[in-house]
Amino acid sequence: MSGFNPQLEIKARQAHMNTQAHMTMTNSNHALENRPKLPVYLDYQATTPCDPRVVQAMLPYFTEKFGNPHSRNHSYGWDAEEAVEKARAEIAALIGADEKEIIFTSGATESNNLAIKGVAHFQKDRKNHIITVATEHKCVLDSCRHLELEGFQVTYLPVMQNGLIDLEQLKAAITDKTAIVSVMAVNNEIGVIQPIAEIGAICRARGVYFHTDAAQAVGKIPLDVNAMKIDLLSISGHKIYGPKGIGALYVRRKPRVRMEALIHGGGQERGFRSGTLPTPLCVGLGEACAIARKEMGAEAERLKVLRDRLYNGLKARLPDIYLNGDPDRRIPGNLNVSFAYVEGEGLMMGIKELAVSSGSACTSASLEPSYVLRALGVEEELAHTSLRLGLGRFSTEQDVDYAIEHIVQAVTRLREMSPLWEMAQEGIDIKSIEWAEH
Amino acid sequence: MPTAIYMDWNATAPVRPEAQHAVAAALAFGGNPSSVHAFGRHARKTMEEARGRLADLVGAAAENVIFTSGGTEANVLAIGSRGERRLIVSAIEHDSVLRPARDAGAATIHVTQDGVVDLDHLRFLLEQDARPALVSLMLANNETGVIQPVAEAAKIAHDHGALVHCDAVQAIGRMPVDLAALDVDFLTLSGHKLGAPQGIGALVLGRAVAVAPLLLGGGQERGRRAGTENLPGIAGLGAALAALEPRETVQVGRMREVLERGLQEQDPAVTIFGAAAPRLLNTLCFAAGSMTAETAIMALDLAGIAVSAGSACSSGKVRPSHVVSAMGFDAATAARAIRVSLGHENTMAEVDAFLAAWSRIHGSRIQAPRNVDERVQPAA
Numbered sequence: 021m022s023g024f025n026p027q028l029e030i031k032a033r034q035a036h037m038n039t040q041a042h043m044t045m046t047n048s049n050h051a052l053e054n055r056p057k058l059p060v061y062l063d064y065q066a067t068t069p070c071d072p073r074v075v076q077a078m079l080p081y082f083t084e085k086f087g088n089p090h091s092r093n094h095s096y097g098w099d100a101e102e103a104v105e106k107a108r109a110e111i112a113a114l115i116g117a118d119e120k121e122i123i124f125t126s127g128a129t130e131s132n133n134l135a136i137k138g139v140a141h142f143q144k145d146r147k148n149h150i151i152t153v154a155t156e157h158k159c160v161l162d163s164c165r166h167l168e169l170e171g172f173q174v175t176y177l178p179v180m181q182n183g184l185i186d187l188e189q190l191k192a193a194i195t196d197k198t199a200i201v202s203v204m205a206v207n208n209e210i211g212v213i214q215p216i217a218e219i220g221a222i223c224r225a226r227g228v229y230f231h232t233d234a235a236q237a238v239g240k241i242p243l244d245v246n247a248m249k250i251d252l253l254s255i256s257g258h259k260i261y262g263p264k265g266i267g268a269l270y271v272r273r274k275p276r277v278r279m280e281a282l283i284h285g286g287g288q289e290r291g292f293r294s295g296t297l298p299t300p301l302c303v304g305l306g307e308a309c310a311i312a313r314k315e316m317g318a319e320a321e322r323l324k325v326l327r328d329r330l331y332n333g334l335k336a337r338l339p340d341i342y343l344n345g346d347p348d349r350r351i352p353g354n355l356n357v358s359f360a361y362v363e364g365e366g367l368m369m370g371i372k373e374l375a376v377s378s379g380s381a382c383t384s385a386s387l388e389p390s391y392v393l394r395a396l397g398v399e400e401e402l403a404h405t406s407l408r409l410g411l412g413r414f415s416t417e418q419d420v421d422y423a424i425e426h427i428v429q430a431v432t433r434l435r436e437m438s439p440l441w442e443m444a445q446e447g448i449d450i451k452s453i454e455w456a457e458h
Numbered sequence: 459m460p461t462a463i464y465m466d467w468n469a470t471a472p473v474r475p476e477a478q479h480a481v482a483a484a485l486a487f488g489g490n491p492s493s494v495h496a497f498g499r500h501a502r503k504t505m506e507e508a509r510g511r512l513a514d515l516v517g518a519a520a521e522n523v524i525f526t527s528g529g530t531e532a533n534v535l536a537i538g539s540r541g542e543r544r545l546i547v548s549a550i551e552h553d554s555v556l557r558p559a560r561d562a563g564a565a566t567i568h569v570t571q572d573g574v575v576d577l578d579h580l581r582f583l584l585e586q587d588a589r590p591a592l593v594s595l596m597l598a599n600n601e602t603g604v605i606q607p608v609a610e611a612a613k614i615a616h617d618h619g620a621l622v623h624c625d626a627v628q629a630i631g632r633m634p635v636d637l638a639a640l641d642v643d644f645l646t647l648s649g650h651k652l653g654a655p656q657g658i659g660a661l662v663l664g665r666a667v668a669v670a671p672l673l674l675g676g677g678q679e680r681g682r683r684a685g686t687e688n689l690p691g692i693a694g695l696g697a698a699l700a701a702l703e704p705r706e707t708v709q710v711g712r713m714r715e716v717l718e719r720g721l722q723e724q725d726p727a728v729t730i731f732g733a734a735a736p737r738l739l740n741t742l743c744f745a746a747g748s749m750t751a752e753t754a755i756m757a758l759d760l761a762g763i764a765v766s767a768g769s770a771c772s773s774g775k776v777r778p779s780h781v782v783s784a785m786g787f788d789a790a791t792a793a794r795a796i797r798v799s800l801g802h803e804n805t806m807a808e809v810d811a812f813l814a815a816w817s818r819i820h821g822s823r824i825q826a827p828r829n830v831d832e833r834v835q836p837a838a
Contacts, residue, residue, distance in 0.1 A: 021687050042633075058496055058497065059495060059496055059497075061488075061497060063490075063493060063495065063497070066492075066493050066498075067488060067489065067490035067493070067686065068488070069486075069487075069488035070485045070486070070488065075482070075485050075486070078485075081480075082473045082477075082478050082481060082655055083472070083473065083478060083830045086470060086471075086472045086473055087466075087469075087764075088466075088469040088470035088650075088656075090469075091466060091469045091470075091766060093752070093755040093756070093759060093765070093766055094755070094758075094759045094763075094764035094765070094766075095685070095759065096464060096466065096764050097469070097764075123525075126526075126527030126528075126531070126657070126673075126685060126688070127527075127686060127688075128671050128685075129675045129676065129684045129685030129686070130527070130673050130685060132675070133672070133674060133675070133684075157675065157676075158675045158676050158677070158684070159673070159674060159675025159676060159684050160675075160757070161683070162674035162675050162684070162765075163674050165677075190739075192583065216660045219490025251567060256686075259684060260488075263485060263688075263690055264686055264687065264689050264690060264691070265527065265657045265658065265686045265687075265688025265689075265690070265691045266657065266688075277558055281545050282534075282672055282673075283530055283534045283554075283672065284531065284534060284554065284557040284558050284561070285533070285534065285552070285553045285554030285555075285557050286553045286554065287553070287557075294534075294553070294554055294557070295527060295528045295529070295530035295531055295554070296470065296528060296529075296530070296648075296656055297656070298527075298528070298650075298655060298656035298658075298691070300655060300656065300657075300658060301626035301655075301656070301657045301688075301691075353619045354586060357637050360558070368494075368668065374495075375493070375496060375498075377493060377495075443459075455509040
């Protein structure tokens with residue numbers, strides 16, 4: 021769809037939401053009125069706003085079409101079920117899967133937990149080894165650590181300086197005890213794209229299940245579970261302009277992936293995931309996937325132009341900045357940049373007009389330097405002063421220019437106050453200085 | 459939508475307008491509650507307000523409220539947190555409790571013919587085996603609406619060193635729920651039964667018991683449930699809780715009374731399940747005539763009325779209600795059990811319409827001479 025105009029969309033979206041809010045307002049609720057004056061949003065890897073078209077698709081399922089999709093005896097239930105199945109087909113189509121292979125979950129965290137623990141638990145009598153990567157999302161690493169406590173062996177593959185894994189190391193790590201290999205498609209902090217098709221081929225040749233956490237990849241880059249030989253694939257709703265609280269797991273049927281459920285109960289979702297399906301959320305995820313399938317190509321082109329404008333704009337005016345992660349093999353909406361000679365906290369305070377993240381949102385309240393950047397070999401100081409700049413569907417050229425202006429101002433001001441910067445300008449190699457104890 | 463009258467509120471309830479508004483506002487706003495910037499802080503504030511409201515409603519501490527993807531996950535989380543404890547559950551629990559119970563080889567507490575759990579049997583089960591236990595007992599049954607003596611059961615269980623989990627999914631918003639009075643360790647609730655959207659629920663801790671997380675990852679919900687929080691769902695839950703009106707329950711109770719009396723007048727032989735026990739004011743589970751529930755429900759649906767046979771979660775499979783069976787009724791009676799569950803949007807006119815439809819569907823059959831039925835049916 022080439023006629024998509026983000027500016028008009030945002031306006032339409034706000035107008036639409038206000039109308040909706042009006043329509044449904046029966047009580048005093050000040051959620052909209054209480055909005056703070058907001059900074060420019062550049063944190064699209066933390067979460068994305070719901071696309072207005074997604075919201076539109078969802079709303080009837082909160083109101084007149086509210087049935088339980090598992091109610092088999094009346095049309096409220098049938099309508100809900102039909103909507104859920106249509107959404108399932110949309111999700112499948114986006115990744116080249118069959119709709120029967122899609123399981124709805126509460127989000128990518130649950131999908132990842134289910135895939136890794138579910139497969140490991142099912143195979144525990146025959147296989148006890150798992151391979152993953154040091155830069156995976158916390159929920160993958162924590163699932164693996166939990167399995168280690170249960171007696172599984174886990175190999176955490178390192179990454180090269182560009183953030184990608186070395187395929188030879190993967191090949192060497194696989195043994196006949198390996199139950200599953202889990203490698204994320206796109207990293208949430210640095211946006212790099214792992215060689216998924218190559219990993220899939222290696223795993224298939226060795227008869228090992230391949231799971232990929234594609235929360236940041238789905239709808240951003242083309243994915244095909246058959247061409248890429250993926251057995252399990254995690255999807256998030258709120259990273260692709262769908263709602264929070266919904267995700268999906270692709271589970272291959274041929275050859276069939278066997279795994280244990282995490283949440284037992286009514287036996288919904290082929291017995292892999294019990295619980296009443298949240299119809300509006302399923303519909304929202306389906307619509308988000310349908311939009312992504314149509315617009316992914318054009319959107320990627322547009323974001324790449326914006327992203328390059330942002331990086332080139334910063335680089336033209338600021339020396340000593342470093343791009344973290346491979347410059348080419350990354351999604352168009354992500355930049356991760358370290359600014360030498362500034363203090364991380366100060367930088368964040370200095371750009372209050374921008375909503376950005378330093379490190380992954382899940383851990384952003386902590387002051388630990390990002391473990392992802394550390395795995396790339398980024399020095400601690402530079403890891404501390406990194407910003408993740410995420411662009412997305414509603415980002416505009418004005419947003420980018422505004423961001424360049426504020427970041428350049430803040431970094432310049434901080435460097436002017438920094439004795440390290442002064443020394444560096446005078447040609448002193450800071451690393452060679454032996455600091456005296458105070 | 460062809461069906462005009464919705465009487466299946468225990469399957470799912472329509473989302474309240476206040477909740478729709480809150481969901482729409484949260485969807486429009488965005489923001490990840492874990493982000494430190496203004497979007498994130500606003501999202502977190504919305505989330506914590508909802509948490510506070512829920513905590514206030516049941517008398518819990520806010521930090522003891524864990525948001526989940528729904529009642530099923532909360533039940534599985536509570537049961538999975540029992541550690542080495544053995545498991546005791548009632549025979550009429552929801553599948554999300556019965557399924558892990560079956561896997562764990564749990565002991566089952568009997569219920570009386572009125573659908574009330576047998577406390578003497580609970581005591582017996584606790585005394586029979588000295589190992590510490592987790593007892594799981596629902597507050598109100600989804601099929602019959604029968605309210606269980608949870609406070610008494612909790613007292614007995616605690617006296618025997620057991621922990622107690624209570625699935626209050628059907629009870630919240632339909633009767634007062636007070637954690638201090640119930641004195642349970644885990645309490646499950648679900649949003650979509652009380653006018654919040656589907657996809658949100660919570661596990662509330664009565665005291666500082668350890669939780670064994672199902673989902674590991676970003677450390678959300680104090681490390682007890684990872685995953686970006688379902689903010690629109692949480693906002694909707696908060697708004698739905700704020701909109702609850704005790705007055706509505708009384709009106710719903712009046713409609714149920716009229717419905718029940720009407721059925722008895724049409725057919726004095728009607729079986730009202732749990733009639734002698736305290737029940738949720740909105741639920742009526744009955745068997746009348748000879749039609750199976752499946753057939754009767756189809757006929758009602760054609761007449762524009764949505765009701766249910768047993769619980770929606772298992773309604774994909776046609777099988778007699780395990781709840782009615784556990785109450786000691788034979789399979790033929792269990793297969794005829796129909797659940798009507800009302801809500802505040804129903805009207806007395808709709809109750810009359812139900813009774814009229816029921817009379818048309820069943821009345822002719824009940825009054826028909828025996829040989830008429832035999833003539834149309836092939837000899838068995």
